[in-house]
Amino acid sequence: MTQFNCFNLKPFMLEALTKKGFEEPTAVQKKLIPVIFNGRSVVGESQTGSGKTHTFLIPIMNELNTKRDEVQAIITTPSRELAEQIYQAAIELASFSGEEMRVASYVGGTDKKRQIEKLKNQQPHLVIGTPGRILDLIENQALKSYTAKTLVIDEADMTLDMGFLEEVDKIASTLPNNLQMLVFSATIPEKLKPFLKKYMDNPVVEHIKSSTIISDTIENWLIPNKGQNQNQAIYSLLTMGNPYLAMVFANTKERVDEITEYLKAQGLKVAKIHGGIQPRERKRVMKSIQNLDYQYVVATDLAARGIDIEGVSLVINAEVPRDLEFFIHRVGRTGRNGMSGVAITLYSPQDEQAIGELEKLGIKFEPKIIRQGEIVDSYDRNRRTQREKSQKQLDPKMIGLVKKKKKKVKPAYKKKIKYAISENDRQKRKVERRQTDRSKRKSRKQDY
Template sequence: MGQFSNFGLKKFLNDGLIDLKFLEPTLVQEQVIPLLQKHQNVICLANTGTGKSHSFILPILNNLDYQLNRIQSVIVTPTRELAKQIYDNIRFFKTYQPELQVGCFIGGEDIKRQIEQLGKSQPQIIVVTPTRLKDLFLADALNFGKLSSFIIDECDMIFDLGFIDDVDYILSKVNNNVKVSVFSATIAESLKPFLLKYLKNPHFIDVNKTTVTNQNIEHVLIPTKHQDRGKVLLKVLAAINPYLCLIFVNRREEIPGYFDLLRENGYSVCQLHAGLEPRLRTQMVKRIKNLEFKYVIATDVAARGIDLDGVSHVISIDLPNNLEYYIHRSGRTGRGQYTGKSYVLYDTKNLSFVKQLEQWGITFEYQKWNSNNELVTVNLEAPRKKYQPQTTTNEVNKIINRYKTKNNNKKIKPGYKKKRKEEIDNLTKQIRREHIKNSIKKIKKEKAKERGKKLFDKE
């Protein structure tokens, strides 16, 4: 891997990178920066934590005309937090290039004040959320006459949140010569028509193939065995000592219960989700970065794109339905030269998901508690065997004898042995199915009893 100095960046950028202690480019930076310097269209698949933000920030800053106070580059992000983060990363270089003008325009802030601001001066770069971009454009507050590059960051999330139509509208109004680049963790089939519409002959870069198997991350499976997940979570927390731990849930509605549980048990915990007011959420992110909390309970959407340093542990209360989100979750830890652990509380219903993740190159350790209540690694294959209730020999013999007695007086026809064998096999399978049904009924009854108790009722 080369050095940043090999890219031929302007001196102020190299000076800033030295102060940031960015010595060598990451894989995504090494591949993307030269292409954007040459004003190429790029589709880049890269997960959080790969350094992708600076892979487009640096070439944008390198290509700007600092004598021209007109919008030359637009960076669209799905969330306010990510927009502010990118804005801060760009603004850092203003110390080295005072003529740099960058603006951040997001929802939840006074749009009239933003329109007034744009009326006085147009920044060279705007970092903006999709709907606010459209609103400002419709208010005739944006001058795109000198626009040369348009970056869509976390495009898959923009699509998932239903904002892609706002971006589509803006791109349909800008000059065809504007270079469009897309950065995304995944590219869904339904997103491809949009990409084909606006990106002509793009360069395709996929660094996920290498980052999904980050050797710095240890993936651990913890069986719940139909226990209350809150109680299992407390046992896991008692066994670890994190610097900063992110705890992920699949639904926002789950957060209050786990938040109260941890707080009642003396843990320094906060919650991060889209339901928080924008100002409160911004304050919470700052407090997390200041290490005021050791544990953060979050949803995938709320945590996406927020750069948090020092995450040593990640815990998934359950595997997400979209397994791509697990890659994002685990990718919050094990960054740079640091190692990290990603724990997953799982049940038998998750085994197909685990198998899929393994096919993507992730290796899981299976851990459980020993007699001393310590987490230890055990053979992973044992719990994976699908439960197959076995019919006892006596039960099969009874069925066969009944069958023989029932059919002794019947006239023997050609092929009767084969037919008899098939019917006996079918009867045997029927007994097995009855065993499975009875087992399921038993489990359902146990779960029903659990649901009757309070969610985190202590034993």
């Protein structure tokens, strides 16, 4: 018996969730589904992969009135891929209803003229899409948004970052005053708060903390990229085992293209995803990936946020992301739904500060190295710093003398202690000079 029974869902919805293998609601679903059913506006701050999509889809789809020929809810997303993913999830739930639930997807790069013609005859019950295209259809008086009672802004921080908040604002302004607004995001930036205050009256704000920054089902490895060909290292890591599905992340479209071409030249069948690929082609590639036509995917951070690609067992960060928050999103593509996964980050000396910042966030790395075609345990990269710190410490004898110095002792004995400490320091400097001179002599010999 599924634990979703506690939400008093309609039979078709319970059947749909059972068929999907959903047995227990996630933390964000437990907290917010009852609140959404009560008609309250919501701000849900939760990590990627926490079940946000079904947190708003379940109550919306459950309450759609198929007898009303009007738009009842609008869901905006910052990317076409995420819109497609939510659309497919909604279609899947609707297929169990036994009644016609009209779900429409409107994104840039699709046939707007055809969409306008279709809207003249019939309005969808649920609208899912990117802000620009939805607003375009509203301004063309094709999409009758004013009947919608619910507006969902998914991945709100990404919507802000990509400059779509103005379009979302205009969409919201066309909706009724008693609007229920559901905002979901991994983070809620300060710049987003004036917008939320404008449209949300006393919303329920929930920050669902993850027990760990990265799922404990993920092995998080750190491998130095010391002077070796990085593309060769990526190829080696991909082919050492046999990943069910592997994703390689890079920071730019150009780097994604470069890695993809190299891997293809080695005989691998590789898909790539980035913003420079035409929308129709991106949609085709995403569908092929979902159908497991590819074992290897190379992508920019476009695919790290929100897009759910099932079965990823290996993630490789070819580069440390510029925005460190994306590290969590990238790594979170694997180890989902309790499955195990491996995340590997290749790093060079200039990445030390970024790696340190990630460690401050609570992310723990296992140091590894590639040796003779195998990944083996390595030393902690901070070992040199730690050794230097320990070498600077006084030896036990000196520590004892320092402690004695703090006590009240005879003047002559104070001088003796002071001399012993000073002599100890002098001897250390002498040893260090010898080591330096020896290193210089060795270096000169090697030059000849």
